[in-house]
Each structure stands twice: as structure tokens, then as C-alpha cells.
Amino acid sequence: MIDRRQFTRLAAALAVGFVAAPSLAADPVRVAFIDPLSGPFAAVGASGLKQFQFIANEINKSGGVLGGRKIEVIGFDNKISPKESLIQLKRVIGDGIQVIVQGNSSGVANALTDAVAKHNEREPSKRVLYLNYSAVDPSLTNEKCNYWHFRFDANADMKMNALTDVINTDKKMKSIYIIGQDYSFGKAVAAAAVRDLGLKRPDIKIAGNELHPIGKVKDFSPYIAKIKASGAQAVITGNWGADMLGLAKAANDAGLEIPFYTYYAAANGITKAIGAGGVDKVRLVGEGATNPPLTAEWRDVLKRFRAKYPDDRDFTQTRIANTLQMLALAINKAKSTEPAKVAAALEGMRYTTYWGDVVTMRASDHQLQMPVRIFVHTNKNIEFDIDHSGYGLLTESTVSAHVASTPTTCKMQRP
Known part of the structure; x- marks a missing residue:
């Protein structure tokens, strides 16, 4: 089981191993956020992107991944449309981004998981990993499950x-x-x-x-x-x-x-x-717990978020923290950003959250097991x-x- 203190020690150890490769350490690990940034659900998408970027910064302050590489979360507006999401997925793949995150609309999620699976089969040298942080249609980890999709929220x-x-x-x-x-x-x-x-x-x-x-x-x-x-x-x-x-x-x-x-x-x-x-x-x-926060560490994270974003100060999607933290841990465990290796590292991973819950990524269907x-x-x-x-x-x-x-x-x- 891994917590953030172990993550910090692992990041520091990896940094020693990568000092001979400064160009590698300078390249960020890019994550594509494919969710609504315009239209009726823009507020939900914009707040989600902000929370992802905040957690990425928390990870980067602790040493990043693979000896100092930073995580960068980039927004792609899908307008809550499955069709537009597939257009954005093509852009992401064309840009060489290997990880996508998405959570708003299971309709979008169903389109993305099918497209990612087909793409990865056609082009194994350009595989993409799909981290689903909030689309909770049960079929996504049942009859429609696939190796490249991981869900970090409890299903419906x-x-x-x-x-x-x-x-x-x-x-x-x-x-x-x-x-x-x-x-x-x-x-x-x-x-x-x-x-x-x-x-x-x-x-x-x-x-x-x-x-x-x-x-x-x-x-x-x-x-x-x-x-x-x-x-x-x-x-x-x-x-x-x-x-x-x-x-x-x-x-x-x-x-x-x-x-x-x-x-x-x-x-x-x-x-x-x-x-x-x-x-x-x-x-x-x-999921999660904010009132009360349950741990001093989580209370401090929430306070830092509020200090950084005083106008839009609510960190409400706690599953976002788990998604990005577990991705970082998997990258370090795999010593690679190659999607197949990261997926293998995520399978069965046990992780202690900011608020003290122990969660496990079930290998059989890639559904996070969580309180x-x-x-x-x-x-x-x-x-x-x-x-x-x-x-x-x-x-x-x-x-x-x-x-x-x-x-x-x-x-x-x-x-």
C-alpha cells in the first residue's frame, strides 16, 4: 500500500537515478482533460480542470515523476458531446499525449472507451490510457470493460x-x-x-x-x-x-x-x-470527506486550494486527487509513461488517500474499490x-x- 510520504521518498530516489538525463526530466508528462469547457456544463468542467491542475502542482512540488518530470494537465473542450470528444481524442493522439482523463457524461465515456480500445489495437506504438474520474455507468466496468480504461469513482x-x-x-x-x-x-x-x-x-x-x-x-x-x-x-x-x-x-x-x-x-x-x-x-x-476532513494533511490541502483560488475555492471532486496521485505512483512504479506498463502498475494498486481511506484498483475490471x-x-x-x-x-x-x-x-x- 502506498501513501504520499512514500511517494515523496520514491520521487526523490528516482531523481537521483535520473540526474544524468536532464533533457528527459525537462519534458512534462502531459495529461489531456477531455470534458466540457463551454455550454451548459462548462462550470463543472472548468472546476474539474482547475482541481486537476492543482493536484498536478501538488505532485510537482513533491518531485514530480520519473526523477523530476512535471505533470501538466491540458484542457480539451468536448462540449459534452460524444462526437466532439472523439474529435478531441484524435487531436490528443496527434499531439503525442498518452493519458486522457474524463468524467462528465457516461455517454461520452462509452464513446471514448470504445475509441481508445480500437485505436490501441490498431496502433500499439501510440497507445493511450483512459482514466475515468466520474462517468459511472456500471457497464463501463462490466460488459464494456477494457484494459485501457480505469474508473476512480464508485459506479452508479x-x-x-x-x-x-x-x-x-x-x-x-x-x-x-x-x-x-x-x-x-x-x-x-x-x-x-x-x-x-x-x-x-x-x-x-x-x-x-x-x-x-x-x-x-x-x-x-x-x-x-x-x-x-x-x-x-x-x-x-x-x-x-x-x-x-x-x-x-x-x-x-x-x-x-x-x-x-x-x-x-x-x-x-x-x-x-x-x-x-x-x-x-x-x-x-x-467519496472522500470534507466536513470533517478526517486528516490534517487533507485539511491543509483544502486550505491551500482556497488560498490559490479564493473566488472559486471549492475542491469538491475528491476523486480527482486519487486519479492523479495514483497515476503518478503508477508511472514511478513502472519507471515509464508507456500506457501498457502504467496500466499494469495500476492494476491491484492499494493507495491511502489524503483523507485516510484505503482504496484498491481492482484488477479484474479496473473499478476502484473504495468507501x-x-x-x-x-x-x-x-x-x-x-x-x-x-x-x-x-x-x-x-x-x-x-x-x-x-x-x-x-x-x-x-x-
Whole structure:
């Protein structure tokens, strides 16, 4: 198992071994960030890029990789479009970049993982490694798994299992409305909710199960009106970005005061929009821990991020830190940036996160095995608020990595 103190010692040792090759040490290891930097989901993409670049700088301050080479994260705008993502992938490959990171939209992820696998088979001398930090369609590490794709976020099934465990404790809950975005992830969330509630609480009625166009709804008030009319006692949603912001605003405007069980109901204006109306009602399933931070090291990292970006100060995608730190460790372990060697080093890697969790990259499907947490939206006991709002996410419960784990149907084909 590796932590950052070991990483610093390893980086220093490698630096000694590479002093005879100053030109190599001068070349950065480039990572392509392929996510939305324009359009309705630009805020999510821009904040993700900033968090990646901050963690890259933290790694570089500790010695970088391979004896002093810096990690450089470069943004490529995919406009949340699978087609545009493939155009950007071609640019990345043409530029000689060997690692891509992407997380917003499982529709994009499905296109990228197929394209990367086909490209690597056609051109083994120009292989690319795909690190998925947030696209959680379960199929990506099941029937669509491939050797070049690694996921650093819990998949939708893992998250729904944790959410429905919480719902199961509320014996007064009798009806729930499911709403989500109309693409692979939204469909996966809805299917998991129906399945898990059916197994754990067959007495709960599904008052509605609705998908809406992703990134195109300007006014969510008609959807909120349907939820109110259904008599549902709670809402389950996987909405993210502009669609979660619009849903939250419409719920507040309509005075809909029922629990929301969510995947991404925080940050980029969402926490501020939820405000007082969501206190102790809005819950989110995710990874990491910010309130409390759990370790002094993580608290210091969060403070450094806020000092560097006082206006956009929220480090909310903790999985980004794991993604880049584990990549750096794999590069050093492999003593190479060659994707096949880095992939081999990532398989089975155990790593201690900034906040003290032990996570493992499962070799059989490249799905990170990790604790999953339930957070509640509140202004109580919040050290690190979000959106300059005074509200934040307080850890309410933790599901261990062992319990959060789900089986896989992946039949990994290795080169």
C-alpha cells in the first residue's frame, strides 16, 4: 500500500537515478482533460480542470515523476458531446499525449472507451490510457470493460446501494419519484433505484419514473409540479451540473420540502440554490470527506486550494486527487509513461488517500474499490462551505469499501 510520504521518498530516489538525463526530466508528462469547457456544463468542467491542475502542482512540488518530470494537465473542450470528444481524442493522439482523463457524461465515456480500445489495437506504438474520474455507468466496468480504461469513482450501482440503504431506514417512506437525465447514466440510476427499492422496500411505491433531455431543459417547474402532484414523499435523482441546478431552483421556488437523495447535488451554484430549504433534507452519495476532513494533511490541502483560488475555492471532486496521485505512483512504479506498463502498475494498486481511506484498483475490471459516504446538506458543523454560501456537505455515514463493492461481469482482455 502506498501513501504520499512514500511517494515523496520514491520521487526523490528516482531523481537521483535520473540526474544524468536532464533533457528527459525537462519534458512534462502531459495529461489531456477531455470534458466540457463551454455550454451548459462548462462550470463543472472548468472546476474539474482547475482541481486537476492543482493536484498536478501538488505532485510537482513533491518531485514530480520519473526523477523530476512535471505533470501538466491540458484542457480539451468536448462540449459534452460524444462526437466532439472523439474529435478531441484524435487531436490528443496527434499531439503525442498518452493519458486522457474524463468524467462528465457516461455517454461520452462509452464513446471514448470504445475509441481508445480500437485505436490501441490498431496502433500499439501510440497507445493511450483512459482514466475515468466520474462517468459511472456500471457497464463501463462490466460488459464494456477494457484494459485501457480505469474508473476512480464508485459506479452508479455502488452508489444507489448506499442511498437505498438510507431510504430503507425510514419506515414511514411509502412513495418515491425518480427523475433523471435521458442518457446512459440517467437510465442506469433509474434502473438501479427500481431494482434496489424492489429488493429492500417492496412496499415503497414508485410515484413517477421520468427522464428529461440532458442539458436542454430551461425550466424545471413543470417537472416539479408533476412530483408534487404525484404525492411522492421523496425524490431520487442522478442529475448533475446545470440540470441539478435547475431542478434545485425549481424545487425551492415551488416550496417542495421533501427529501432529495442525489448523486451530485452540490457545488457550482447548486449548494447556494438549495440553501436553507434543503437543510437536513438533501443527501448526496459520494467519496472522500470534507466536513470533517478526517486528516490534517487533507485539511491543509483544502486550505491551500482556497488560498490559490479564493473566488472559486471549492475542491469538491475528491476523486480527482486519487486519479492523479495514483497515476503518478503508477508511472514511478513502472519507471515509464508507456500506457501498457502504467496500466499494469495500476492494476491491484492499494493507495491511502489524503483523507485516510484505503482504496484498491481492482484488477479484474479496473473499478476502484473504495468507501462510499452519505453526506447531508447543512450549515451545521461545516468547516469548508460551498459556493460561499455557509452551507456544505456533512458526513452522515460511511459504507466500507468491502460492503460498497459490487460484483463484475467483466471479462478483461489483456494485451
